[in-house]
Amino acid sequence: MASPDPAPPSHPPHTATVAGVPVDTRHWIGGERIASAASPASATADSSAMATAATFTDHSPLDGAPLAEIARGGAAEARAAVAAARAAFPAWAATPPAERARLLHAVADGVEARIEDLAAVETADNGALLRSHRRGVMPRVAHNLRYFADRLLALAHDDFETRGHTNHVTWDPAGPAVLITPWNAPLMLASWKIAPALAAGSTVVLKPAEWTPLTASLFADIAHEAGLPAGVLNVVQGYGAEVGEPLVADPDVRRISFTGSVPTARRIAATAGAHLVPCSFELGGKSPLLVFVDADLELAADLAVEQFDNAGQVCLAATRILVEESAREAFLGHVLDRVTKLTQGDPRDEATDVGPSIHPRHVERVDGFVRRALDAGAKAITGGARNTELAGLGGSYYLPTLLTDVAQDSEIVQEEVFGPVLTLQTFPDGDEDEAVRLANDTRFGLAATLATGDRERADRVTARLVAGTVWVNCFFVRDLSAPFGGSRASGIGREGGDWSFDFYCDLKNTVTAPKGWARHG
Numbered sequence: 387m388a389s390p391d392p393a394p395p396s397h398p399p400h401t402a403t404v405a406g407v408p409v410d411t412r413h414w415i416g417g418e419r420i421a422s423a424a425s426p427a428s429a430t431a432d433s434s435a436m437a438t439a440a441t442f443t444d445h446s447p448l449d450g451a452p453l454a455e456i457a458r459g460g461a462a463e464a465r466a467a468v469a470a471a472r473a474a475f476p477a478w479a480a481t482p483p484a485e486r487a488r489l490l491h492a493v494a495d496g497v498e499a500r501i502e503d504l505a506a507v508e509t510a511d512n513g514a515l516l517r518s519h520r521r522g523v524m525p526r527v528a529h530n531l532r533y534f535a536d537r538l539l540a541l542a543h544d545d546f547e548t549r550g551h552t553n554h555v556t557w558d559p560a561g562p563a564v565l566i567t568p569w570n571a572p573l574m575l576a577s578w579k580i581a582p583a584l585a586a587g588s589t590v591v592l593k594p595a596e597w598t599p600l601t602a603s604l605f606a607d608i609a610h611e612a613g614l615p616a617g618v619l620n621v622v623q624g625y626g627a628e629v630g631e632p633l634v635a636d637p638d639v640r641r642i643s644f645t646g647s648v649p650t651a652r653r654i655a656a657t658a659g660a661h662l663v664p665c666s667f668e669l670g671g672k673s674p675l676l677v678f679v680d681a682d683l684e685l686a687a688d689l690a691v692e693q694f695d696n697a698g699q700v701c702l703a704a705t706r707i708l709v710e711e712s713a714r715e716a717f718l719g720h721v722l723d724r725v726t727k728l729t730q731g732d733p734r735d736e737a738t739d740v741g742p743s744i745h746p747r748h749v750e751r752v753d754g755f756v757r758r759a760l761d762a763g764a765k766a767i768t769g770g771a772r773n774t775e776l777a778g779l780g781g782s783y784y785l786p787t788l789l790t791d792v793a794q795d796s797e798i799v800q801e802e803v804f805g806p807v808l809t810l811q812t813f814p815d816g817d818e819d820e821a822v823r824l825a826n827d828t829r830f831g832l833a834a835t836l837a838t839g840d841r842e843r844a845d846r847v848t849a850r851l852v853a854g855t856v857w858v859n860c861f862f863v864r865d866l867s868a869p870f871g872g873s874r875a876s877g878i879g880r881e882g883g884d885w886s887f888d889f890y891c892d893l894k895n896t897v898t899a900p901k902g903w904a905r906h907g
Contacts, residue, residue, distance in 0.1 A: 402454030404600055405506035411441070412457045413623060414606035416470035417616025423462035442624070444599060447513035447742045448732060449780035456599050459624035464591075464632035467620040471562035471589040472638045474617025479559035479587040483538050490535035490585060492612035494528040497577075500608060501525065504573060504601055512569055512598045513742040513781065514696050515733045527577040527605075533866045534581040534886065541887055552898045557891035559587030560664075561640030564633045566626075566654075567602075568645045569595035569744055570699040570804075576602055579643045582886035584618065588641060591620045593630055597745055599623045626650065637661050641890055644668075645701075648875050655878075666879040666889050668701065668871060670802040671832030674825040675704035676847065678838040679713040679815065682859070686837035687720030689861050690808065694728065694786045697743050698752075698806035702855070702862065704835040706799060707788075707810045708824050714812050718767070725768050725786055731776060742781035743805060749782035752805030756787060759798035764789045769806070800828050818843070822850045831873030835861050854880070 400412050400421060412419040421439035441455040457463075478486075497504065504527070505519035514523070543555035565579040572594055583590050594602035606621045622629055634642050634657045642658050643666040644651055651667045658665050675693070677686045693703045709717050733741030743749040749772065756770055769787030776783040787807045792799050799809055813820040825834060834853040838844050848856045854872045857863060864870070869880035881889060 400457075402600075404453050405503075405510045407503045407507050407604070409454065409507060409600050409603055410607065411454050411603065411623075412439075413459055413463055413467070414603065414610075414619070414621040415463065415467045416473070416620065417610065420463070420466070421457050423459075423466040442596060444511065444597070445745070446510050447744050447781050448510060448734075450746065450782075451780070453510060454600065456596075456623050459593075459622045459629035461629070461632040463622050463624070464629050464636065467591045467622045468562055468564075468633065468636040468638050470617040470620050471591050474615060475559070475561055475589045478584075478589055478615060478618050481587070483541075483587075486585060486587065487535035487538050489612060489614055490531045490581060493609050493614060494531040494535075496608035496612045497524065497528040497531065497605070500604070501528075504604060507604060508573060508598075508601045509733050511600045512572055513733055513744060514571070515738060515741055517736055518696075523571060523574050526574050530574070530577040530581045530866065534585040537582075537866075537883065537887075538585040541884065548897070550900045552900075554896045554898065556894045556896065557586065557887050558894050560890055560892050561588060562638055563588045563590050563641035563643065563890060564636075564639050565590055565592045566630060566633075566642070566644045566646065567592065567594055568701075569598040570696060570701070572598040573601040573605060575645055576605070578881075579645075580605075580619065582881065583641070583643075583890045584614075586887050586890035588890045589618050589620075591622060591633060591639075593622050593624070593626075593633060596623070596625055630654075631657065634658055634663075635660070639663055642666070643881070643889070651878075664879075664889065666871070666881055667877045668881075669832075669875060669877045670804075670830055671701045671703065671872065671876055672706060672800065672802050672828045672830040673702060673704045673833040673835065673853065674706045674708050674851075675835045676821055676825055676837065677707065677709040677713060677717055678821075678836075678840070678843065679710040680839040680843070681713070681837035682839060683713060683717045683837075684720055685859060686717060687724055689835060689837060689859075690717075690721050691724040691728070691786075692861050693808055694725075694740055694806045695862075697741055697784065698786075698808075699744060699804055701804075702833045704833070704861065705803065705808050706825075706828075707808055708821055709810065709812050710815055710821070711812045712815050714810075718810070721788065722768060725788070728786055730773055730783060730785070732779065740786055740806060742779075742783045744782070746782050749784050749805070752784055752803055752807060755798055755801070755803045755805075756789070756807060759789055759792060759796065762793075762796060762798075763791055764796075764798060764809075765791045767810070794824060794827060802830070818847060822847060826850075826852045829875040832876035833857070833872075 440458040730740040769785035773783040867883040871880040
């Protein structure tokens with residue numbers, strides 16, 4: 387997604403207090419806090435290292451106020467972090483799986499002990515609902531760690547025979563992994579990558595999004611306190627062009643996992659190709675919600691309105707609603723009834739359903755999509771502009787928006803908006819072929835959602851949808867054992883379950899002959 391122009395360097399202390407929680411704003415490299423790789427010491431706030439380190443300002447989407455001055459990494463910090471991960475790799479790879487699993491459980495314990503702190507800081511930093519962070523997102527961080535710790539201990543492939551020879555498959559840790567994560571669910575999505583990488587025996591360099599770096603820093607502290615060895619997890623903050631590019635270009639990196647935009651993925655892939663580094667990409671989406679006339683239309687309306695979660699900043703969101711013509715009016719009535727009951731406002735308020743967009747630059751992008759669609763003839767059934775009633779809060783609040791009268795080949799239908807903006811189109815009654823054609827007619831293929839009361843129709847339609855995940859009469863139900871990823875421009879590869887270990891390891895097949903053994907006794 388779009389990022390702010392880099393701010394001029396400044397020179398703050400190394401700790402910020404965010405939502406009452408102290409957060410260290412330096413990098414975490416090789417088991418030490420480092421303001422700059424030029425002065426690699428876990429220096430105090432008044433040290434010369436902090437006095438000369440470049441920084442950038444992190445702002446809150448709640449009100450636009452500055453939260454912290456963050457250490458701003460570059461090529462030197464990238465080299466130092468990868469070197470630390472490389473140095474730690476042999477010992478970590480040789481650590482018995484049971485011990486790696488124990489440490490991951492210890493980190494999960496630390497996360498659970500600090501859920502309130504993590505939730506408060508993340509809400510201040512990315513604007514998502516505090517109640518969601520407390521009840522769902524931060525517990526999921528701990529769950530991610532525990533799942534992959536346990537899955538590691540169950541990891542096995544049955545031996546098989548080839549002309550009397552035994553084949554034995556093993557997973558060998560691959561080496562340092564660079565993980566680049568987005569701002570819409572910062573810590574949860576980081577832990578989704580960190581947990582399997584560490585469980586697999588690889589070491590990690592994490593670069594969080596520059597708009598939301600704070601909980602990654604807290605997580606580094608939690609992992610250290612849990613006993614994770616120095617260099618196994620490293621966190622480097624900064625802009626993609628300044629620190630991200632040298633990270634993915636480092637010849638000692640053996641895996642790259644990235645969640646973000648298609649253009650950035652193309653640049654990473656081109657850079658990684660120089661060293662033949664395997665990449666896993668989870669990219670954009672423009673997912674459909676297909677609603678057939680035989681569906682439970684109240685349920686379908688619930689699914690539609692759920693797409694406004696996190697102010698629409700969800701890669702899996704089903705933003706293109708495709709409704710069977712004869713169901714349109716009844717379905718639309720249910721949707722509008724629910725939208726009028728949504729409360730938009732401060733995400734720290736328990737009554738709030740929709741919070742702010744992440745950044746003024748991003749809300750301008752969202753509004754640009756809507757303005758161009760309206761100029762092209764689209765109609766806003768609801769929303770269609772910034773929430774002027776909340777202008778006093780100082781944040782970037784965009785009204786939940788539903789647009790009709792949109793063309794299939796229009797920008798608003800084809801391109802990811804990543805905001806609280808849905809489109810509604812219809813297909814002729816009984817025409818499954820047209821419904822599937824419209825659903826598949828974008829360059830993306832991350833997810834799809836289907837509402838129908840006919841099991842046979844569900845089987846027919848889901849078999850034809852191009853998507854990495856398909857939900858039938860539900861949304862956002864995810865099991866860590868399932869493969870996750872996108873088709874077409876929505877990504878490369880699958881992670882989750884054993885697929886994650888396949889990525890963060892080098893698979894080895896050892897073939898043993900039945901003969902040739904020395905005889906003893």
